[in-house]
Amino acid sequence: MPSSRDLLDGLAHLTGNRNAQRLEYSLLKTLDGIYESACIWAIQLKADGRPRSLHSFDRKHDAVMTVPFDPAHQPTPAGLLEQALATGKPVADVDGSGSRVSVFPMSGLNEFSICLVFSFDDDGSNESLDTLLVESFLSVYRNFVRLIDDAQTDELTGLLNRKTFDENFRDLATLGRSVTRPGLEEDRRQEPGPEATETWVAVIDVDDFKKINDSFGHVYGDEVLILLARLLQQSFRDNDLIYRFGGEEFVVLAQIAGADRAVATFERLKDAVADYGLPRVGRVTTSIGVTRLQSYKTVSAVLDEADQALYYAKAHGKNRVCLYDRLVAEGAVEPSSIQTGEIELF
Known part of the structure; x- marks a missing residue:
């Protein structure tokens, strides 16, 4: 006993x-x-x-x-x-x-x-x-x-915070490296099959959030952030990870099979936010930049890719979901200048 x-x-x-x-x-x-x-x-x-x-x-x-x-x-x-x-x-x-x-x-x-x-x-x-x-x-x-x-966790929304993202990212990247053959460049170019589950990183930003705070006050701005946090929790599964980075910026690490499904998933989130009318504030929209997590990329490189896709969405009408790889393929954005590798320089 x-x-x-x-x-x-x-x-x-x-x-x-x-x-x-x-x-x-x-x-x-x-x-x-x-x-x-x-x-x-x-x-x-x-x-x-x-x-x-x-x-x-x-x-x-x-x-x-x-x-x-x-x-x-x-x-x-x-x-x-x-x-x-x-x-x-x-x-x-x-x-x-x-x-x-x-x-x-x-x-x-x-x-x-x-x-x-x-x-x-x-x-x-x-x-x-x-x-x-x-x-x-x-x-x-x-x-x-x-x-x-x-x-x-973030005190306002109850979501995970930025420090936790850095820790989770290292765990995911280490797991990814453990199931590939290190040092072989061809591994980095291999694309998974259409049904293979991958980890997608999305940076989500509330459009014109400063105007909301300036027009209605921070109490109503906080209400918008709490609403978005709730919609994020409803839109993703238990094993997906959702973070508030601060201000009006959120990040999601989601397990999704393929680029088309990843885009469709975040399109549904975008539409759910836009369809939800808030008292006094009214309609709120989001812009979303999405990229695929790959084990040889640092956290800086991955976030830079998602940010580039987000900035493109902001600059081209807002209330959009943009996928980094597709923007690069179309020549809409330049490939990330941040070097990939095993060492994080901060």
């Missing part, structure tokens, strides 16, 4: 992580190592508190596996999850196969609102849960998540 020392050691390992996107992985892996005979799941919740997805740690692949939540095949006895969500307290029961199931709700964590489920087979094992000890462990985890969340 795990001791308080086991949980403290696990907690020390878990809180060494400063990447909010990997906290759930660290939590599930840590608990999997402590409670080796248990099946452990995290049920992620929607903003309204309903279950959205089911997550478990795969020891073989050292990864968190995710599937949509299916009420007909959930890992808890009937009504147990609903009871935990209604009371906000840990609950336990025995399922139809005789396994002992415990549910620990963890709410109020923005994107990290989850319920943890522990299931122990009735096989005579002495391993069991000390509910109070697990609650204390999860309370420390919850406080740690809040600290990380405060450090990595």
